[in-house]
């Protein structure tokens with residue numbers, strides 16, 4: 001039997017179709033605080049989808065299938081962790097692009113959850129979060145990911161687009177976007193072949209998928225979930241991530257989450273921070289949310305954390321520049337801004353002394369802002385969720401600068417233990433005479449030490 005037709009780990013037919021086991025009572029979700037960000041028509045669609053599927057996790061059974069988890073002809077026994085390599089391309093000679101995959105197969109039955117990072121090669125928050133989760137602080141006996149206490153299977157691919165990652169670019173080497181190529185085609189272009197192989201071997205054999213991203217070039221996003229809330233099991237994991245901002249949309253054509261949902265596989269996208277950076281808060285919240293999600297699926301022991309409120313948004317406003325020049329952002333991503341509030345100023349080095357203010361057209365939460373100072377008329381400089389109700393609830397979670405404190409961001413980063421940190425002296429001399437002497441062709445030995 002080809003891998004893609006293998007029974008999913010004994011997942012019952014009911015579970016696969018996302019129906020509750022008969023003896024489980026249907027349970028509705030707890031009321032939500034700020035549901036009115038979603039229009040009535042969409043709310044009805046979502047309520048209908050949730051009514052068809054119970055709110056409780058399904059009872060999983062392995063009676064019908066093998067107890068081993070099978071991946072690419074390798075068998076992973078219950079209660080074990082394996083670190084394998086997966087070839088993105090099926091070739092006998094030339095580049096096969098092997099990527100690391102870690103599989104934790106629990107000793108108890110449960111769903112298959114796949115965690116993916118860097119489908120875009122320059123988005124590093126996912127790879128960092130997943131690498132930490134695969135490290136010794138989180139994986140192994142008596143850790144969060146302990147195969148002996150785990151129910152179900154977790155598959156982790158920290159860097160999907162490894163060729164793009166090595167080149168520090170978003171796309172694959174054939175300049176195509178993997179996240180617009182699903183489900184792919186085995187006879188088409190390189191990216192489409194990769195998409196199709198991932199689809200067959202990893203995506204279609206998953207019950208739940210978490211796809212970790214950042215904003216695109218020149219922007220940064222506050223940690224947020226993007227999900228089709230009218231897909232019931234996707235709705236459930238979107239909420240279970242435990243953060244405040246959820247954008248309700250189907251996703252672009254060919255995107256992993258849209259195509260997964262079309263095949264009734266739950267899939268959410270997390271976005272936090274920007275490309276080419278390792279925003280620690282976004283990394284921490286990605287880890288926090290992933291663990292929350294696995295706890296609410298009852299795969300990991302412990303209770304999931306829940307946010308004080310959720311903004312379920314079905315629309316947004318882009319704030320654009322009406323002038324060209326250099327941008328100075330006054331209200332960064334995460335700021336709650338009032339109508340008419342100045343969010344940025346623009347100056348032109350060619351006309352010193354003149355500046356233009358950019359004001360917010362409406363009251364709301366800035367979920368994204370520009371990071372590149374160069375703007376033209378029409379450049380997007382902020383992405384705003386209009387917030388009409390629940391303002392006082394939201395304002396209680398603002399810090400001194402008026403930025404939203406996102407659940408999971410407070411406290412020590414979970415992967416760093418202060419007692420383990422040691423001060424280490426390094427002796428030697430600076431190459432070229434100063435720390436930055438070798439940086440770039442125009443830098444001489446006379447450069448300042450700090451730049």
Ligand SMILES: [Zn+2]
Pocket residue numbers: 119120123213214
């Ligand atoms: Zn991305």
